[in-house]
Amino acid sequence: MEKQWLAPRMADLGTNAIREILKVVNQPGMISLAGGIPAPESFPLDLIERLTHQALATYGAGALQYEATEGFGPLREALVPHLAAQGIAAAADHILIASGSQGVLDALGKVCIGRGDAVAVEAPTYLGALQAFSPYGPRYCSLATDDDGVIPEALEAQLCREPVKLVYLVPTFQNPTGRTLSLARRKRIAALIQRYDVLLIEDDPYSGLRYRGEPQPPIKCFAPDHVAYISTLSKLFAPGLRIGFVAAPRRLREALVKVKQGVDLHTSTLGQALAAIYLDGGHLEKHLPRILNLYRPRQRALLDALERHFPAGFNWSRPEGGMFVWSEGPEGLDMERVYHRAVQHGTAFVPGKFFYTEPSQGLGTMRLNFTMADPHSLERAVAILGEVIRAEMVAV
């Protein structure tokens, strides 16, 4: 292929460093805490044939036909009470179905981001959002965070400093940190985005995976006209179906529909029909406890193992849900070095620095996923990590 075939934006995308270093994690025998994917045993595999039968009986050939870009009507209707249960008042007409959360992020990037626009993200932030936004040429402004999530004063300082095109946050059980934004901060951030009249993308894929504690209301509850609220069925049904959705202010949703039509016409009708019946038929309520009972002991095992095996000087998040724990080691320790040694000992994780938009941040951090390994393997993996880290600390 000739270089001149590529548009200039391709140069911005660079190589996917994380994809490169993670290539080794699928080696046989590796215990991987590096992934970010649901356990296959969390899927309602036994339900799929029944849902398919019902979808075809209910919608006939309509389940296989082209569909409106906005999304399959019965799924949008089924999402209304699903969202209401989280405190979000959205009519079916405010909802757009997309091909995963990723599809919403791409459409929002295309609709909103012009070259050079300031986009404010948490430090660290979700990599998939950066992959969706980057082709549209944003300039990222990274917002400081602590154990309670993004620091509102950091957002306010940024909004004072210059016009910001959009703010992107994962307020609940964040990827990569597992942190949840406190209620007081949610209200404060809602006030800020309204005062500065800026769009907030509230990405909420994990809040359904709560193992203990009380749910927090989405920021959208406090600033409905300034928030595009994104969620997905990837963690509550099956990621391979690629069903994401957004509840957005009406005119923004219209722009998203226009853009999505050029991207994929619409999301799989059959997948949407299965999802509609999964929600409408009460299957999610029945299945969710199975998912939570699978992940709760895994998270417990990871947190307990960290207490046992990680040396002094390490801190880690203790999320009430989600898929990740975030660990931060003492200054001077380079977790990419630890990663390469750990892999030699059969254990993988993601060095946290890859989740920062600014270089040289988060060198001592690591993202640990607990959904894909059983408690015994998690204990063993963390024991290995503890040993590798101790050896590395001596070397430093």
Place this chain on the structure above:
Amino acid sequence: MEKQWLAPRMADLGTNAIREILKVVNQPGMISLAGGIPAPESFPLDLIERLTHQALATYGAGALQYEATEGFGPLREALVPHLAAQGIAAAADHILIASGSQGVLDALGKVCIGRGDAVAVEAPTYLGALQAFSPYGPRYCSLATDDDGVIPEALEAQLCREPVKLVYLVPTFQNPTGRTLSLARRKRIAALIQRYDVLLIEDDPYSGLRYRGEPQPPIKCFAPDHVAYISTLSKLFAPGLRIGFVAAPRRLREALVKVKQGVDLHTSTLGQALAAIYLDGGHLEKHLPRILNLYRPRQRALLDALERHFPAGFNWSRPEGGMFVWSEGPEGLDMERVYHRAVQHGTAFVPGKFFYTEPSQGLGTMRLNFTMADPHSLERAVAILGEVIRAEMVAV
């Protein structure tokens, strides 16, 4: 929503005029030749449950899990002989699965088109391609066509005149005209794109719908390293599954994968698993004659009715397959006026001018779809159109 939330590119997209005027076609009692969608009775509805059962039995939870952006391995493998049967030698590693042809068009636009780049398209051309490309800011150069498709000399003149970023053609049973590019022209165009080292997007959704005559080899056969060959299972299986694919030169495919990862991570795994079994299990071979036997008499009925009811001075295409017939009336007749009168009489079509990138072209043209109406309705619709046109000709 505030205007300042939108990126400048949104202003380029404008309103979707065709979507506006077609809003009326779903009125009850309307015979619509306006659509571009397969008949629901062409779907292998009775197969879906069996395919689902087999997909789950064969791939287990893998059919519901996240998948590589490149596409589900078994589907890419199944597409190798499918493409070989059309003369295209593509290994599984050269194939990318996307969310419909539309998903490929969007990814190609993002990978290749920079603001202001010249993109050469047929006059008239497929609207979905324009919708995919336009957000990336191309400048369209329209290529003259005749009954044998695009005129190679028009392409050569364009390539001489200025650097062209890519050429987009639908060589077989084109949308909107139904025309097929002759073999001699295919070879001539292959030579041109190689000589000028320009990328050709060969979009081929319809060639499987051949009712008579001999297949033409894809242009990709004659210039494999300069053609991204796109096709889809939307017309041969079910459009609602959104399974498209592209066979592209290796480095271009790598760039497409990188971009698609940010757009939707990957196409529905379950949909891909169903498609793999549909192809691999020989179901397409068995089902295709049912589709052809459904559409062949519909096309016949439309062509016969045109002979009977359209006034002198009209010409239309007589395609050997596909979904459309293209009609051209005498100069001075405005088919948008005819459209509005026809709708009042219960019949819809698409005025052809909407398929041109340059204003004031194709005023007297119309696109007639025959897949969605039975032969009797087609006869009635064309009789009405004939009457409306005669009345309009008198008025002019």
